[in-house]
Amino acid sequence: MAQCAQRILADLRGGRRLDVAGAAFLAAAVELDPILATAEALTLSGHDNAVGWSRKVFIPLTHLCRNRCGYCTFAESPRPGTSAYLGPDEVLAIARAGAEAGCREALLTLGERPELRHPAAREALARLGFDSTVDYVAAMAQRIFDETGLLPHLNPGTLSAEELARLRPYAASMGLMLESTATRLSERGGPHWQCPDKHPDVRLATLRAAGEQAIAMTSGILVGIGETRLERIEALFALRELNDRYGHIQELIIQNFRAKPRTAMALAAEPDLAEHQWTVAMARLIFGPTMSIQAPPNLRPGELAPLIRAGINDWGGISPVTPDHVNPEAAWPHIATLRQETETAGRELVERLALVPAFARDAVRWTAPGVARAILHTTDASGFARDDAWHAGSGAPLPPEAGLSARRAARAASGDLLRLIDEASAGGELFEDGITALFEARGADYLAVVEAADRLRAATVGEGVSFVANCNINYTNICKHRCGFCAFAKGRSAKSLRGPAYVLSADEVGQRALEAHRRGATEVCLQGGIHPAYTGESYLDIVAAVRGAVPDMHIHAFSPLEIRHGAATLGLSPAAFLRRLRDAGLGSLPGTAAEVLDDEVRAKLCPDKLGSEEWLAIVRAAHEVGVPTTSTIMFGHVDTTRHWARHLLQLRQLQRDTGGITEFVPLPFVHMESPLWHKGRSRSGPTAREAVLMHAVARLALHPLIPNIQTSWVKMGPAGAGLCLQAGANDLGGTLMYESITRAAGGLNGQEMDGTGMNRIATSIGRPLWRRNTVYGRASSRENALPPACTETAACIG
Template sequence: MADSAQRILADVGAGRRLDADGAAILAAAPEPGSILATAEALTLAGHGTAVGWSRKVFIPLTRLCRNRCAYCTFAETPRGAHHAYLSPDQALAIARSGALSGCREALLTLGEKPELRHPAAREALAALGFASTVEYVAAIARRIFDETGLMPHLNPGTLSADEIAQLRPVAASMGLMLESTATRLGERGGAHWKCPDKHPDVRLATLRAAGEQAVATTSGILVGIGETRLERIDALLALRDLHDRHGHIQEIIVQNFRAKPRTAMANSPEPTLAEHQWTIAIARLIFGPEMSIQAPPNLRAGELDALIRAGVNDWGGVSPVTPDHVNPEAVWPQIATLRRATEAAGRELVERLALGPGFAREAARWTAPDIARAILRHTDAAGFARDDDWHAGSGAPLPPLSRSSADARTPANPVLDLIDRASAGHALSEDAVITLFEARGSDYAAVIDAADRLRAATLGEGVSFVTNCNINYTNICQHRCGFCAFAKGRSAESLRGPAYVLSADEVGRRALEARGRGATEVCLQGGIHPAYTGQSYLDIVAAVRAAVPDMHIHAFSPLEIRHGAATLGLSPAAFLRRLRDAGLGSLPGTAAEVLDDEVRAQLCPDKLTTDEWLSIVRAAHEVGVPTTSTIMFGHVDTPRHWARHLLKLRQLQRDTGGITEFVPLPFVHMESPLWHKGRSRSGPSAREAVLMHAVARLALHPLIPNIQTSWVKMGPGGAAQCLQAGANDLGGTLMYESITRAAGGLNGQEMDSAGMNHIATGIGRPLWRRTTLYQRADAPRDMPSAACPVQPACVG
């Protein structure tokens, strides 16, 4: 028996599915230690160190129920109930108190179909103006979402397909515990005697209908109500079968029975901690690493470490406002207490929404458009709740860069191992880079500290910048990138100004003005004007060269290169040679967005593909034109896409050596069409924005030594934090910068050397002025700091 169990566990650990026969062998195995260890390893593989929870408010809409469960104290009779239903005002008052306390979820829980049993329920519904409990739930959920912003999670019991369709538009998610598939529990004396809605077939039918309508659903089993281990396994396998067909089970709750006074099961034995652990572990083995497994923390106070060791990765909803009305004897833990207990177990407590992280990343699939929009705006790239109110380009300060958690808990060994490999210059795998991007708590502090140390060891303490002038020569563009608020059609009107085209002479004049103010570089980029040809770009370069012969011309994204080459019937390499010979010094590595076609299909489907971008940048390097490289992140992307982007850049740099720097550009959402349509997040969180700089330092080492932070998008304070997290460069002074402003950013259009110096010296680092190619530049004479004119002349 022991040998068979070990073989089964080895197979499951290697990715093989646990079937009923294998689970039955494990049910009889005398030693649970290996079962728990395998379950914990699978949990770490699927969820890392994150343990989720949702800050919720508990709204018991009605305590009347047509079932008579032998263990329940939630349900009341009409005689005992103060009111058959909460009134709309009562329900909304509870919701508002939750919103004021920072809750994001409204859990509507209630008895099942009380109107089928209690005349008082029917009368109360009629007085409220509703024909059914489900209809009332739908109306209250809609008002809660519209009036408080809380996301409804609905637990109305068993439902028909029509009832699910009625609730789906107002639900972030729904819940229905299967509890058990043991039909004998419905016999006289059983836990489900006189409970028509607890028959397994009825509950499975509801769960199946929810899957057919793409409703993200929480389900699970109740442990210790008279069922056997094999019956628990049967219930878990039934849930897995449904999830295999529809993919809609967002979480499995493995809840331990609690004996309650004044119930038929008041004297029944509760499951031991060991038995609860075994059941959690078998659920993890059955469902594998990706499924979210929950155990309510208030039902095992003081024993949370044991639940984590068994495979738990989520504590479910915890309310700072309302009690657990289903288990009133079990007080919710204080959030600070829950955090300490979670961290003591070597994990990080991470807040989520009513829609779990994996489902939140696909909110449009699982929820109605207005709820999907709200979910996207409140989540980070991993699908958890945003943990700060900072937004790129907003001008708001970042939360303080705290490393104190590094002293409180040793980081997970895999993170330290990855840091060591990266710092030694070894290429990391895609999964390894994702692990670094998902770092939180002490792991986050370790990544930030390691990136900062690596920056210092590689480049020293200096902070570099270039005096440059951005000239966006036209904002008319034939492409329609979903994220872009800069580009316009020729006659388009905009909150940020009209469409325009600068003549070549005007570009030359601005370059001359920039030289007079100490600039060593002009950065030239614009929309893809339908009337432009390759000669247009050559004329722009010629105008700058004629006006300022020694000015470094940093110009034209790979998209502009493709457009110009095509109009002249040239290959990108041939066109780049002509530009080089005309005076082009380097190419901005923009238009990269995220180098993954899955993302680009949503952001910019008519733009360059990933391979086209890489091919044009490679061609630039091969003809002797160096480039920068960028990423624009925080919209529809995930850490996996970021990892792929960095690894593609690393490989390109290994092949060509032509990239001078890497520039993270956090998505500025305020004026983005994609965001206004509810199809993107609200930019990266502060943690993600800082991590992008740190992980880039590690993942690109030693091939791309310079990591630039964008003061325009991060703000001066944010840029200072990034300089302490692996970045070494502040970019340019950016006279005339307009793209970020068009997107709704509020940071200034220009920063002089004094402003740059204030950032660097504020963190105790010296500032030095560089050229585009990172050579030392002569110190300029004092120049006026007044910004260039904001609006270019409109000639189009």
């Protein structure tokens, strides 16, 4: 028997799915440890080191219920002089207290259909102006969301399809425990006797109807109410079958029965820890790596590490305001204690919203538009809750935890992550999963990635912080494309908060280049919208104007999108057009318009723009005709960490083939004026942790092929730029005398920074500043003699 169990577990580790026969065999297995080890390995492969939790407030809308469960102390009988329901003001007072305490979720918990049993419930509903409990739940959920911003999670019990549809517009998620599929538990004397809503068929029908309406559901089983191991397996497979069809079960709760005084099961034996572990592990083996599985931490105080070992990746909701009304005898653990126990088990505690991360990333599918907007605006790239109030370009101070002096976690960095760091530092190419894991780093892992990137930067390019004296000239903001992220581009006659549409003539561009030269600039960065009247000759005229005004000015100009447009209007290939531009004086090409080099993202972000392969082909063509380029990523909108990994791998391969990329420039998404953000279809830019990690992971993943990592002070702010220079970056870019793209997006960090400001960033981290040319050679002595008015900052951006 032991050998057969080992084969089953080995197959599961190899990606095979557990079937009913295999699960039944494991139910009879004697050894627990191999089962736990396999469950833990699957959990780590699906969730890395993160263990989620939700900061929520619990609102007991009513304690009346038509069911009489043999273990429940939540349900009460009507009491004279006591309202059957919390009134609207009471509900909102609790919700507001939760919001003030930092909660993000409001869980409405209540008995099922009390009006069908209790006249007091019907009378109270009539006084409140509602026909049913479900109608009242819908009204309160709407008011909670509208008036406090908390995301409602609704637990009203079994529901019809029509009732689910009534609640869906106001719910971030809903919950319905299956508890068990053992119908014998509903027989006389069983825990579900006199509980019409606890019959398995009724509960499964609600879960099925929720799936048909794309409602994210939390479900699960109750362990130890008289069911057998095989009956638990049967319940888990029933849930898996529903999830296979609809994909809507966001999380499983594997909850241990607790005997309570004054209940029919007051003297019943509680399941021991090993039995609870076995059931958690079987849920993980049946559902696989990606399912979110939780156990309430207040029901196993002091025994959380064993639950993590069994396959837990989430602790569910914990309230700083209200007790667990279903288990009032079990106090919530303090978050600091929960964090310590989680870290001691080798994991990182991470806050989430009412939707688990995988569902939060796809909130548009699972929730109504208004709720989806709120979720997207407050999540990070992994789908967890944003952990800071910093936003790119906002001028907000960085959170302390983003820095190298962040709290040292109780746990050490994971061995797998350290092996990835060692491999990258030695110049090895990481795979997509490995780079994604680096981007997901938190706590001790985050510090390990940042510190390794800083060491690698020092070993590769030394201690100096470089910059170039340049000037951004955005010659038109009129654009025929409608990229969802862009607040810079306008129609021919558009006007907005950030100013009207404009076009600079070639002569005006030349005059600005001359002014920049007089102020010490050695480079102009030329980019603009794709003006429908522009042709390739327009771009050639601009180059000629700059060359005529300042013959020795380096012309860093035109994104791959502009190259495509100009080439098409002249009937030329991109390579042929690039040759003409090169011969006219073009020195290098900015690697902007890349956004994220993954067409899944581009289809949402910029569907009418050039695709990933076309961007790569144009940049490759530039290299082949002798025009070097930068490379960029614009991140923090509709993308994920996996998309970032794919982007870096594309750049690494291109650089291996051509060697023409001079630098990599991470550009955090500035959301404030973005149309996509205002429509509720994007996140609010990256968190500070994510922005720092983009620089650090790029240093590791692109080593040694792209040695220069630039940070944008316009996006990051001076303090953020200084932090990134300690996380793998080595360059502050160039002078942005007329920078307007970030400003149009709502950025507040300024358009210029003088030499003193630039030097202040470098000296604040104890590093020397040096001036370079566009392609990272040292500037000449004449070029280094900058007048005091010269402005020096991060390279051209788009």
